[in-house]
Amino acid sequence: MTFTLIWIAAALVLLGIYLSWTAGRLDRLHARIDAARAALDAQLLRRASVAQELATSGILDPAASIVLYQTAHAARQAEDEQREVAESDLSQTLRAVFAEPDTVQAVREAPGGPEAVGELTAAVRRTPMARRFHNDAVRAARALRRQRAVRWFRLAGHAPFPLAFEMDDEPPQALTADGASR
């Protein structure tokens, strides 16, 4: 009888340790998602700001300026539900405006141009990076949250089920490290 009790107690202690450890993992993953999401937001905002600056700089032709201004503005103002679409639109517009290496060269030759091109190059490179880091964290958290122990014991608490950020973040070819050497 006492033996059985000891066994049950031992099993409970082990289960407790396991659950506390898993809760710790989950907690850390949620923190990682929050940090990654903040980094992604910062990069997206940076990209939109540089695009907007370029649109109002008068270096680009008027038609390109208007299109770029509008999509950059829309991306900055977008509500959460429309964010992915608005940011994808901005990627598409950037690709269209900077399709020609000549455009990049023209911007570079303007006063303050090299800095602007540098900032935009960094922004279009960092956005896909930040998004991959974010979605990688989301995937890990989702995999853990699907485990039975996590669902049965509600280890995730009230944290919302994490969602990946899906968008088109393909940079303009002329602004990538590969494209610049062409």
Added chain:
Amino acid sequence: MRIGIVCPYSWDVPGGVQFHIRDLAEHLIGLGHRVSVLAPADDDTPLPGYVVSAGRAVPVPYNGSVARLNFGFLSAARVRRWLHDGAFDVIHIHEPASPSLGLLSCWAAQGPIVATFHTSNPRSRAMIAAYPILQPALEKISARIAVSEYARRTLVEHLGGDAVVIPNGVDVDFFAKAEPKPQWQGETIGFIGRIDEPRKGLPTLMRALPKILAARPETRLLVAGRGDEEEAVDGLPESMRERVEFLGMVSDEDKARMLRSVDLYVAPNTGGESFGIILVEAMSAGAPVLASDLDAFRQVLDGGAAGELFPVEDAEALATSAVRLLGDRERLAELRELGSRHVRRFDWSTVGAEILSVYEMVTDGAASVAPDERTGLRARLRL
């Protein structure tokens, strides 16, 4: 920024990952960052000032060959002390999935962790079995880097998740400014790699050599790398053996000078390459490249635009391409030009900036790296 880098392989054994870490550390120190590298090393080997020894690596059979790995309490304790003393803003772990220092540090640290995956092994049974052990450690990594699209694909298939691709770096100018050596010039083909490692592909090149020499008798083959020279030329007819020159192990300077001197660099590797740093070095030195059509090589050569490719292990095709290229000065000049331009993408100035931007992204607003107190059982039970 205070940066801690974890090297999984012995510092005293030369290897691609070690060189990459050395160059990265020196590049970052040059930019004014504080860098500390934790690496396995014998306690009596002289180490550069920025390297901290994690103790001697123990040779154990792993994954089909004998690997030198670090594990056990002593190593784990050294990892924790290094983390504690370093107070790093970010740690950068190389090969976190190998059962060595990488995994130990992943287990022991918390905070911003960046990891680089170098190898692209086919899925092994040990990896599948180890998955539940690896996962809790790997999910601490905030940012994953793969050195090539190929390495990224293996990572996604084996471990899930995703990674950004940042290639290995090369000091392009070091190779571009090397002085050619006259005795290595004049219709020469270059090969660099271990002679007795069949995956480096020297046998394929030896099989192709008679045909190349038949068409262009003036050609010489320069081979740099250690191994049994007698055995390597075994298959060649006696009269052709003098056309092969063995240079043995060469220094970095001589490697650069050799690559500057040759008319054609041949990389006949048959597999096991996840990046192909040697091709980047050859292109930096302005050597036209003829390489076997491996995924990793194809990518480094810009899909075949910056160098020529031939089917893997196809000596016949290798000979045909080599003869054609050696007879076509214009094409060689064009390849030199294309290679030198393409290779800027791999210069440390570009690659270093990309790695730094990853560091910045994961450290923004995050606390610094600290030993993970939760891993100890005692700590967990609050004893």
